[in-house]
Amino acid sequence: MYLAASFAIFVTMVLAIIRALAGPSVYDRVLAVNMFGTKTVLLLSVVAFLYGRPDFLDLALAYALINFISVLAVLQFFENRRSAEDQSTEKT
């Protein structure tokens, strides 16, 4: 059962990596990274049970808590860039 689930997760990981490499826009890549993150959380939970050491779920918990910070940082990054562009167009 866990094996089937991890297989599904693996296939999805491959699909996400293809999307991350293919693009075309940068947002597609961010989306793929984010999806890859949740898939990693799932994989870690499944593998923790597969190995019979469920006390290692801390790892999945860590990812679940902090993985979305990088996406927020991406939003911040583009907001900053846009406001910088606005200022430079105002000056000229």
Next chain:
Amino acid sequence: MELLGLYNYWVFAVLLMVGFYAVIAKTNMIKKLLGLSIFQGAVFLLYITMDKVEGGTAPIIQKGVDAVYSNPLPQVLILTAIVVGISTTALGLALVVRIFEAYGTIEEDETQRLDLEE
């Protein structure tokens, strides 16, 4: 099957050299830094590969369970190295930022050209 046990080391070799290629062939400094962190990752992988023991589990001792444990020593070395790695990458990034502010470019050959022109 016997050879598959070496796969980790082959991936280590390839990753090491992919990172190295970025460091020596790319002129963009951020790219060089990313190559360096790939290089770093390859070394981490080599160490962690060595800690694995067949049928073992992570070296957190369970009382009353007769288990085989992996080697803790490489894990300790790499655990600290990861945090050191991100701090040194940040240091490199700071250098690149200052180089950009001084030269207006982060391409290595252009900064060299600007140096020669002076």
Next chain:
Amino acid sequence: MWVLSGLCLTAGSAFVLIGGIGLLRMPSLYTRLHAASLTDTLGTLLMLAGIIIQAGFTLAAIKLFAIAVFLLLTGPTAAYALANAALLSGSVPQARLLDDPEP
């Protein structure tokens, strides 16, 4: 119990896979975002539910529950932030039917 957990895991795997295929096959950024984020949430929850059922009432189950709650919160937030960032950069969703002529 095992049947229920198996059903959850299978359904979760199916949703996860569908999300992955959608991420790859959908034609534009926003449709891909739609496919990925929705199935991600449901598939993840189902899978974690399946594991929780097998874990029984232990510390591991509580941790899994926490993971599920946090993913439920962070997943849509990330999707929101991403859609917003894309919109800010000026890529506008194309609203047209398949039969419509190209604008």
Next chain:
Amino acid sequence: MTIVFGIFLLTLLVVVAIGIVRAENLFTAVMLTGIFSLLMAANFFVLDAADVALTEAAVGAGISTVLLLGGLALVPGRERSRERLHRLALAVVALTTLMVVYATFEKPRLGDPDAPVHQHVAPWYLEMTPELVDIPNVVTAVLGTFRGYDTLGEVIVVFTAGLGVLFLLGLPGVIGERNVDDLAVGRSYLGHHLVPQVVGTLLIPFILLFALYVQFHGEYGPGGGFQAGAIFAAGMVLHSLIAGEKESLMVISPRMLVLLMAGGALLFGGVGILTMLLGGNFLDYNVLAENPVAGQQWGILIIELGVGLSVTGVLLAIYHAFAARSR
């Protein structure tokens, strides 16, 4: 099973690494680095290194992407497009790869219990930890006491790197001419996005709580000062993203950050001095309590706290140095 999982994850790792090197857009490369880190963590986990995987998770998910984006915001985002394959470099690289691969045929197979690395000091660590230190996590025991000198050195390296970044980029209110009050004027942050605002505010306490759990549970499960410091820093980075640079620097002032950086390392070294004053060797925790085992446990607790404080301070200070520079 492990071998199949491993081979799959490792192959993806190589694909992503090549993708990073080939990407022309630096932003894309940074995003792929995120995937690289996730794959690395999964690999470490499959190879039974739970502590290392947690470190990679904490650093890779919360910190490294944010730092790289912070740096990228200050430089042009594209590589010059005139990039073609560098023939000579490629030849050198290919040749070296073949040589390294040739050398691996001498290596013991993955998981071979007779490998030389498992014969030397590792069995002693595994055997003596319950007796001498009596904590379940052998990694923490080796990190804290058996190889305490090494860990102290690493903390100093982290501290020095952080100091270098601060000297290069400045930190408002401490290094450089700018003050915290100059910040934030016209600075765009995520304050006007309601959803991240609410969810972030909701999650920050949990992240900080989880960091404390990782810090103090590190003797019983995966965790310790390095991981906890990175997670704590990630939580504060989230605060800075949703509340704004200035507000975040008011919660933990720049002076406080520098104090944390130095204080953590000093606490670590101070324990060493204390044990010397009590008549033991440097970082010999046996003398800290009546019972040598209890002394060891106290020593590990305190030096892990020092590590956690120092790592939090360094990573947060670096983040603020980059973020404050961009305006």
